[in-house]
Amino acid sequence: MSIHLFQISLTQLQGVGPQKAEELHALGISTVGDLIEYYPFRYEDYRVREMHEIKDGERITIQGTIASLPTMQRFGGKTRLICRVTVESMLVTAVWFNRAFLKEQLTPGREITLTGKWEQRRRQMTVADSEFPDKGGAKTGTLQPVYSVGGSLTQASIRKMINQALIQFGALIPEILPAELLEKHALLPRRSAITRIHRPENTLEGQEARRRMVYEELFLFQLKLQAYRATHMKQADGLVHPVNNEEIRQFVSRLPFELTGSQKQVINEILHDMKQPYVMNRLLQGDVGSGKTVVAAVGLYATVKAGHQGALMVPTEILAEQHTRSLGAMFEPYGIQVGLLTGSLTERKRRDLIASLQMGLLDIVVGTHALIQEDVYFRSLGLVITDEQHRFGVNQRSILRRKGMNPDVLTMTATPIPRTLAITVFGDMDVSTLRERPKGRKPIKTYSVKHNMMDRVLGFIRKEAEQGRQTFFICPLIEESEKLDVQNAIDLHMQLTHALPELAIGLLHGRMNAAEKEATMATYAAGETNVLVSTTVIEVGVDVPNATLMIVMDADRFGLSQLHQLRGRVGRGEHQSFCILIADPKSENGQERMKAMTDTDDGFEISRRDLEIRGPGEFFGTKQSGMPEFRLANLVNDFEVLEQARDDAAALTASESFWSSQSYKELRDNLNRDAKQQTEPLD
Structure with a gap:
């Protein structure tokens, strides 16, 4: 929107004084421009309906004639006003609560419009709003916008102020989008769209106005990302x-x-990308068990063969050790040296490893955040790979990248991200996706059960153990919490030891030191432990092909993507694997998650449902940088518009004319001044 509107004080609006302006400030509205762009989140429908269209429980508007004198009931300082109204050929009972002042106006024979909740069985309406056509009936037949309000601001007052802003300053609303995009997508002009979004004549008009403004919102956001790519990334x-x-x-x-x-x-x-003269900045996303490590290995092999070093940063020591073993085995025939750098190395081993890196004697280093400590230097860092990138902050990842002279960057995640979020949050990255399972992998059978079925679960563990297979048993907490009534790992370990005395039961949790964790995992991986009771420390990457049974206690306490990650710890060998989710059937969100888990084992479908249940902000968690708040756009429902906007923005920023032509000046100015939806490009 034009800079002029964002320079106009709210007190320049007729009817808005300092007090009203303060109340608007509390809603984040500081200028007339902000007020005009303060959009409704829904509409109240005051269009008159015919009786045969109406369903029980609906909020409706009907019109009729008052058929009887009203009666008043009083109870506990409150009033109940009852009146019969003839609507079409039906006698309807209208009930108002705490509207005693209406009694004198409800005269038989007078026309009235009623809006409220309809009860079919009693032919009764609880009236929320009523108007008399002989007094004008301003709302009747309209769609009234509903805004988020607070303090003493009412819907009526904010509607009035926005209406006044459109009357006084509507002519200053400029067009931002170029004519070719308006024509390409058949979009309303901006002034018309903003006016109609606040005052739609009908549903279709409101939808078209919203479509225009959603496209603009997503396009302007994508334009920032694509402009960043055009000027920095390439x-x-x-x-x-x-x-x-x-x-x-x-x-x-x-x-x-x-x-x-x-x-x-x-x-x-x-x-x-690695062959190009620009820095690779690529996200590799793949479902659990889709084979990202091998892809990473090929990239590391290529960088070493080109005379450089590679670094792989992972979130846990268990995962770092596992990657070091698997990469070491792959690279040993080629004489490529792989080192491990974690916080639990002895000082001497750490010094030796850092010296080897600095002199170029070590080709590849795998490590935790220990890699980003100040005294870690590389001779020639060519490729930085971050596994489970969402576990690291933006700063941690950028510190590792700065240890080389613009090395290529590959970030990997086994939490499949819905395409809309990948485009939105990782718009400054190229996205690669692994969708296939490696050959021979069988789908994991998933069941949701109640706590009272524990005996059958124990029987399942015995059956798998008799066939030489192993079980993961996961629970949320290490020890008792007063706040959460959940099974904890230490108690569960004791209970299983008593219940299954013939089996070897291991215990793994985050408070164990690195040596204890390593020893526990080594014993389990060697098949010497039948059951491993663990907290979610094993969530990411742990690979035990002989483990065929994943049991999650209090599964309703876990997020959907986390449950899918846990399930991915089994099904890595040739045998059929199972996942049993023990959950509270009364947990509403839990039920939704359990249904999603038992319906599908496709991580991309799981993440789509997770996004629907939790919303974008929760999906990534509070640490995730780059998640914008949109005024109108919904990343679940507006994904097609987002893709159009991304493609349009990419094409435009790639053209010379965008950066020089006068016809795009408004867009270029908007890039420079509008910090409201500014996203920090990752890394």
């Missing part, structure tokens, strides 16, 4: 990796398994 200041395709083919051909089509495509995308 500058020719990155490392050029001279990738030898024949060497890559040989490396892949010697792997003990065949790559999926999806893995091959993603590897091509990554290697293509």
Whole structure:
């Protein structure tokens, strides 16, 4: 919107004094521009309905003639006004609460319009609003906007102020979008859309106005991201990796398994970026068990062969140790040295490893956030890979990247992100997706049960153990909490030890030191422990192919994506695997999550449902940078518009004319001044 409207004080509006302006400030409205862009979140429908269309429990508007004198009832200082009204050929009972002043106006034979909740069985309406046509009936037949209000502000007062703002300053509303986009998407002009969103004549008009403003909101946001990409991300200041395709083919051909089509495509995308003179900034997302580690290994192999070093940062020591073992085995035949850097290394080992990195004797280092400590230096860092990127803050990731001269960056996540969020939050990144399972992987059978079925669950554990298979048993807390009535790991370990004396039961939780955790996991991985009782410390990446049963206690206490991550710890071998979710059937959100988990094991579908249940902010958690708050757009429902807006913004910022033509001046000015939806590009 024009800068002029955002410079106009609220007190310049007729009828708005300092007190009203203060109340508007509390809603985040500081200027006339803010007020005009303060959109309704729904509409109250005052359009008159015919009786045959009406369903029980609906909020409706009907019109009729008063048929009897009203009666008044008093109870506890409150009043109940009852009157019969003839609507079409039906006699309807109208009931008002605490509207005693209306009694004198309810005269038989007078026309009246009633809005309220309809009770079919009693042919009765609890009236929320009523008007008399002989007095004008301003609301009758209209859609009235409903806004978020607070303090002494009422719907009537904010409607009046917005209406006044449109009358006084509506002519100053400029067009921001270029004519070709308005034509391409058949969008209303901006002034018309803003006016209609506040004062729609009918539902279709309101929908068209909203469609225009949602597109604009998403387009302007995407324009910021795409402009950032155009001016920062594709500058020719990155490392050029001279990738030898024949060497890559040989490396892949010697792997003990065949790559999926999806893995091959993603590897091509990554290697293509690594060959370019600009910095790669790519997100690799894939479902649990989709084979991201192998893709990362090919990238690391390519950077070492090009004469550089690679770094892989992961959130836990368990995962770091696992990756070091698997990468070490892959690279050993090629003489590529892989090191492990975690907080639990002895001082001497740490010093030796850092010296090897600095001198270039170590090709690849895998580590936790210990990698970003000040005294860690590389001879030539060419590729930075962050696994489970959402576990690290923006600053942590950027510190690691700055340890090289513009190294290529690959961030990986096993929490599949709905496409809309990937486009929104990671708009400054290229996104690669692994969708296929490696060959031979069987879908995991998932069941939701109540706590009283524990005996059957124990029987299932015994059955799997008799066949030589292992069980993960997960619970939310380490020890008792007064706030949450949940099973804890220490108690559960004791109970299972008593209930299953013939089995070896292990215990793993976050308060154990690194050596204890490593020993526990090594024992379990070797098959010496039948059941591992654990907190969610094993959520990410732990690979035990012989584990076929995942049991989650108090599953309704976990988020949907987290449950899917836990389920992904089994199903990694040749045997059929199972996931049993023990949940409270009375938990409403829990029921929704359990249904989603038992309906599908597709991580992308799971994440879509998680987004619907929790919303974008909760989906990423409070630490996630870059999650904008939109006034109108809904990332679940408006995904098609978001994709259109992203494509349009990318095409526009890639053209020379956008940066120089007068016809795009308003958009360029908007990029520079509108910090309201500014997102910090990740890294």
